Amino acid sequence: MAKPVILAVDDDTEVLRAVERDLRRQYGREYRVLSADRGDSALETVRKLRLRGDPVALFLVDQRMPGMSGVEFLEQAKALYDEARRVLLTAYADTQAAIHAINEVRLDHYLLKPWEPPEERLYPVLTDLLEEWWAHHPPTFEGIRVLGNRWSPRAHALRDFLGSNQVPYQWLDVEASEEGRLLLAQAGGAAVEKLPLVLFPDGTRLMGPSTLEVAERIGLKVRATKPFYDLVIIGGGPAGLAAAVYGASEGLSTVMVERSAPGGQAGTSSRIENYLGFPAGLSGSDLARRAVAQAARFGVEILTPQEVKGVRVEDPYRIVALADGTELSCHALLLAMGVQWKKLETPGIQSFTGAGVYYGSSRTEALSCKDEEVYIIGGANSAGQAALYFAQFARQVTLVVRGDSLERGMSHYLVEQVHSLANVTVLLDTEVTRVEGNAHLERLTLATKGQPERTVPASTLFIMIGAVPRTEWLDDLVARDARGYILTGPDLMPGGERPKGWKPERAPFLLETSVPGIFAAGDVRHASIKRVASGVGEGSIAISFIHQYLSEV
Structure with a gap:
């Protein structure tokens, strides 16, 4: 916490200097002593302190000042720092004004001039008030x-x-x-x-x-420090982070480009309870934090938020074009973009995205949902984890599942936990057919198999109905399947023939794409296992093949 402020205000320069001297001598170690010679300039200081979030513990203000009296200043300052203690400096003739101020601005004390000796007539009063302020003052947020x-x-x-x-x-x-x-x-x-x-x-x-x-x-890094790297990784999910750690730790100059935040979709998970080595489970954000720290330790450059617009090949280099117009060149490129949430095709839903409708488990909205009813669409692990998380805040969580069973898409341990919570309801064979509202989501229409449609009040809807790969920007650079997932290794040669345009005499490595030197790992890869641990495994394995490729260059 920053040092709390004591602000002295007096239009008499000699008096103000004396007040500052006495305040700093007694309180300078624990408090920041500021001063002003006019009420209006003091108010400007107070406004700046408020905008910065700095705490103010005490105002010590002269009553007789031109333009603005002490009581008038305290009245305005009170609106900004109601919890600060207020002390008025007065001449004997102004004691009646000070007494009135006790009611007008909740004045805590008034002191008669002169206050010498301060050890007897100033410090005991102020120390008592400051101790009272500390007892009732919550820590100030400084971020x-x-x-x-x-x-x-x-x-x-x-x-x-x-x-x-x-x-x-x-x-x-x-x-x-x-x-x-x-x-x-x-x-x-x-x-x-x-x-x-x-x-x-x-x-x-x-x-x-x-x-x-x-x-x-x-201070996040959004631009690379070098034009060339041994390895460029596109995507900062588990696969990309694992590749970054293994690649840099084995001596490859490595840069990772992430469009949003390291951790990817896994980083938004409220709890991963089946990750090896963490018997109590860990959150996706905690896993991402640990991985980022580990990557930084080995010298990985992480660019975020930064987006890739295209890739081209100029042998022996692979060149990555970024959204800011800059380019990165490398010998080896790893595509680890992961997947993005599939959009719900319900009439009117697009206008409420970000205004009550959210894709994925948006944990930033958790506190806003306190004591409300939250709806979640989805029947896989992500939806189950989100239901458990939001149940800690919301009055009621309703899980809307299109299928006839949770067990079809959700891990057994999650199914048991979901059913054990009293404030979580599961609606099977149900879909959202309409969303309505004005400036934000206000109502949902639910259609349950064999029942008439019904409209329910709802202000928050989270959607987790599957995912699609982020590969459209690749155009025809590398071979992809019909859904856009990247083909690698044996999947490129279903009939035993090498990919079209393939020049090396060898076959593609296990995680290599149809372009030599460009690899893919994690959820973006065709036939990958959509689990955090498998993404980490693929990212680390990819480095072994990248080393083999680099030995050929």
């Missing part, structure tokens, strides 16, 4: 603060980005939070469409920023 509207897709995307990258932040809904409205007003106010507003600990701010702007501001 990034995001102000916005709960139903804003832009605010949701920014919060999701910060959370996925494990950047601590405080969310303040300007419609539900008095502090949020106050901070917004102090920042000059803004129309809802311009939000979110991001406040940084140093007092700077960004209005309606992109995730890239925020990433650069908080």
Whole structure:
């Protein structure tokens, strides 16, 4: 926590210097002593402190000041720091004004000038008030603060980005939070469409920023330091992270490019309970955090958020074009983009995406769902894990499953846990046929087999109905199956013939694509096992084949 502030205000320069001297001598170690010679400049200081989130413990203010009296200053300062202790400095003739101020601004104390000796007439009073402030003052949040509207897709995307990258932040809904409205007003106010507003600990701010702007501001690496690497990895899920760790630890200069946040879809999982070596389970974000730290230890460069727009081959190099117009060249390229959630084709749903409708287990919305009813569409492990997680916050969680059984797509341990929770309901043979609302989701229409359709109130819907690969940007560079998954190794040679245009005399390695030197691992690969552990395994195995390929170059 930053040092709490003691602010002294007096228009008499000599008195102000004396007050500062006495305050610093007694409280300088534990508090930051600031001063102002006018009420209006003092208020400007207070506003800046509020925007930075700095705590103010005590105001020590002279009553007689031109332009703004001490009581008038305290009245305005109280709106910004209601918990700060308030002390008025008065001459004997102003004692009546001080007494009135006890009721007007909840004045804690008034002191008569002069206050010498301070050991008897100043410090005992202030020390008692400061101890009282500490007893009732909650720790101040010192990180990034995001102000916005709960139903804003832009605010949701920014919060999701910060959370996925494990950047601590405080969310303040300007419609539900008095502090949020106050901070917004102090920042000059803004129309809802311009939000979110991001406040940084140093007092700077960004209005309606992109995730890239925020990433650069908080120090995430978005640009590579070199034009050439031994290995470029596209995708930062379990497969990409494992390849990065194994590749860099074995001496390959490695850069990993991730469009959103390291961890991929697995990183959003609230709990992975069957991952080997973690008997109590671990969250996807914890797994991602450990892997990122491990990769950084071996010197991997991680670019995020950064998106790849295309790849071309200029032997012996593979060249990756990034969204910012820069390029990376390498000898070996690993495609580990994973998959993205399949969109629900329900009328009207697109207009509510990010405003009550979310794809995947958006943990950033958990606290907003407190005491509400949450709907989750899906019948596989991701949906089960999400149901368990949101059940900790929501009053009721309803799992909407198209199939006739949870056991068909969900692990046995998850099925048992879902059925054991009193506030989780499972609707089998059920689909969402319509979504409705105004500025955000308000109603769902459910259709259960053999029953008439019914409409239910709903403000939050999470969708986990399967996934599709992120490979459309590859065009015809590498061979893919009918669904877009990348073919590798033996799957490229169903009849024993090598891929079209294949030049090496050898057959493609197990995880090599139809282009020599370009490999694929994890969920994006055809016929891969869609599990975190298998993704990690493929990422690490790919490095062995990449070494064999590099020995040929």
